[in-house]
Amino acid sequence: MVTDDGTFEADFLVVALGADYDVDATPGLVEGGNEFYSVAGASALRDVLPRFERGAAIIGVTGKTFKCPPAPSETALLLDDYLAARGRREATEISLVMPFGTPIPPSPDTSRAILAAFAERGIKFVKDSLVRALDPGRKVAVLSDGAEMPYELFLGVPVHRVPEVVVESGLAADAYGWVPVNKKTLETNFPGVFAVGDVNGVGTPKAGVFAEGAARVVAAAIIAQLRGGPSPEAYKGAGSCYVEFGHNQVGRVDVDFLSGPKPTGTFQAASEALVREKAQFGASRLERWFGSQP
Numbered sequence: 001m002v003t004d005d006g007t008f009e010a011d012f013l014v015v016a017l018g019a020d021y022d023v024d025a026t027p028g029l030v031e032g033g034n035e036f037y038s039v040a041g042a043s044a045l046r047d048v049l050p051r052f053e054r055g056a057a058i059i060g061v062t063g064k065t066f067k068c069p070p071a072p073s074e075t076a077l078l079l080d081d082y083l084a085a086r087g088r089r090e091a092t093e094i095s096l097v098m099p100f101g102t103p104i105p106p107s108p109d110t111s112r113a114i115l116a117a118f119a120e121r122g123i124k125f126v127k128d129s130l131v132r133a134l135d136p137g138r139k140v141a142v143l144s145d146g147a148e149m150p151y152e153l154f155l156g157v158p159v160h161r162v163p164e165v166v167v168e169s170g171l172a173a174d175a176y177g178w179v180p181v182n183k184k185t186l187e188t189n190f191p192g193v194f195a196v197g198d199v200n201g202v203g204t205p206k207a208g209v210f211a212e213g214a215a216r217v218v219a220a221a222i223i224a225q226l227r228g229g230p231s232p233e234a235y236k237g238a239g240s241c242y243v244e245f246g247h248n249q250v251g252r253v254d255v256d257f258l259s260g261p262k263p264t265g266t267f268q269a270a271s272e273a274l275v276r277e278k279a280q281f282g283a284s285r286l287e288r289w290f291g292s293q294p
């Protein structure tokens with residue numbers, strides 16, 4: 001492995017470089033919209049959101065593969081809270097443009113609950129669509145079917161791509177060919193080289209819970225190979241996602257992508273108890289990874 005700090009030889013290599021954003025793949029996004037998936041993009045909204053007084057807000061997904069599929073729905077619900085608290089909700093509209101038929105396809109119960117919350121709060125769900133471009137001059141978003149939606153505020157999920165260094169290494173075929181891996185072991189086509197997290201194409205959504213689970217399996221496999229112990233159980237592609245519903249409520253969906261013939265998702269209704277559970281989940285990771293409480 002070649003780095004800016006030297007070249008390293010390794011018996012095993014675990015590639016965990018995540019997904020990069022290609023904001024230029026969506027014409028007009030930089031000039032006329034706000035991507036909110038990078039830290040810089042999210043931070044910039046601190047100045048943008050307070051200036052949004054009236055008109056249409058669109059939360060728009062621009063590519064079929066994107067991190068944390070619940071996040072755009074959560075953004076719509078939290079924006080509703082934010083605008084209501086500022087007394088601006090009556091003067092504004094919120095629409096969500098998503099490439100799926102339902103908010104969380106593997107879990108019909110979660111999707112129903114999210115759609116019910118949208119209906120209750122007047123949030124429009126535009127299904128099976130992507131935002132292809134923005135026309136900043138006319139302030140319209142152009143969708144995959146050519147339809148146009150006017151906007152005052154555009155919050156975009158940018159196109160995701162495989163990091164260039166991973167494509168150059170030959171692990172991925174091109175910018176959109178997430179690294180192929182053995183679904184059970186996360187090993188790539190190169191022996192001893194594994195890919196975990198957003199960078200791989202194992203078939204789970206791109207989310208931290210899956211990256212964490214994949215890393216556990218790979219770590220156990222490497223330890224077993226070094227110590228000569230039994231191989232770990234196959235990767236299951238399972239994990240829990242907490243879903244912000246606004247109104248100080250969080251739901252939870254336990255999804256399993258690889259154990260059965262098709263993905264499944266079990267929903268726990270939104271509650272304040274799950275707000276506390278989510279906080280504990282986050283704190284437990286900070287404690288385990290960095291040895292500190294928030």
Ligand SMILES: Cc1cc2nc3c(=O)[nH]c(=O)nc-3n(C[C@H](O)[C@H](O)[C@H](O)COP(=O)(O)OP(=O)(O)OC[C@H]3O[C@@H](n4cnc5c(N)ncnc54)[C@H](O)[C@@H]3O)c2cc1C
Nearest residue numbers: 016017018037067068071165197198199206207208209211
């Ligand atoms: C708005 C939003 C909400 C989300 N909410 C959730 C959630 O509620 N639950 C959940 O589970 N997940 C959530 N996610 C997804 C989660 O953040 C990612 O899936 C997770 O971070 C992926 O982990 P990773 O290790 O694969 O990649 P990353 O966390 O992206 O880590 C990759 C690392 O590699 C580094 N890197 C890249 N290229 C190089 C290089 N050439 N040299 C050196 N270092 C490099 C990067 O700097 C980065 O630190 C959310 C994501 C977003 C954007």
